[in-house]
Amino acid sequence: MNFPQQSDGSIAFTQQMYETYLSRRERDLASLKKSIEYNKPEGFSRLGHQLLGNARTYGFLDLEPLAQKLEKIKDKADLQINGPKLLRELYEWIVTTKQNLNIEP
Numbered sequence: 001m002n003f004p005q006q007s008d009g010s011i012a013f014t015q016q017m018y019e020t021y022l023s024r025r026e027r028d029l030a031s032l033k034k035s036i037e038y039n040k041p042e043g044f045s046r047l048g049h050q051l052l053g054n055a056r057t058y059g060f061l062d063l064e065p066l067a068q069k070l071e072k073i074k075d076k077a078d079l080q081i082n083g084p085k086l087l088r089e090l091y092e093w094i095v096t097t098k099q100n101l102n103i104e105p
Contacts, residue, residue, distance in 0.1 A: 013058060018101050021058055025094050029087065036083045044073035044083060063093060 028047055035043030048071025055063040066089050073079050073086070098105060 015101070015103070018058070019103055021054075022094055022098055022101075022103060025090065029091055029094070032083070032087050032090070036079060036087065039076050039079060041073045041075055041079040041083075044070045044079060044086065048072070060097070066090060066093060 031043055032047065035041065048067045048069070051063060051067035052071060055061070055067055066086065069082070069086055070090075073082060095105065097103075
């Protein structure tokens with residue numbers, strides 16, 4: 001994929017690229033809900049790892065602390081205790097980020 005470049009060679013993200021990224025995070029919410037429902041903590045840890053790998057690329061440094069918490073969910077007890085709270089935090093991050101970027105809800 002060829003990303004638009006700024007004059008310094010860095011990637012210039014378009015509104016559509018941000019919309020796509022946030023749309024993927026919305027789909028992640030559904031996956032995390034299923035992880036809680038089926039008591040599968042690996043869904044949280046996998047997503048946390050992925051977000052740690054891509055949030056900075058998009059300039060979403062504020063997502064990294066949440067990604068770290070998601071990645072640390074390793075067992076079923078932790079999932080049941082902390083999973084719903086982290087799911088809510090991700091939802092709130094998406095809503096706030098959309099508002100900040102003037103993206104329709």
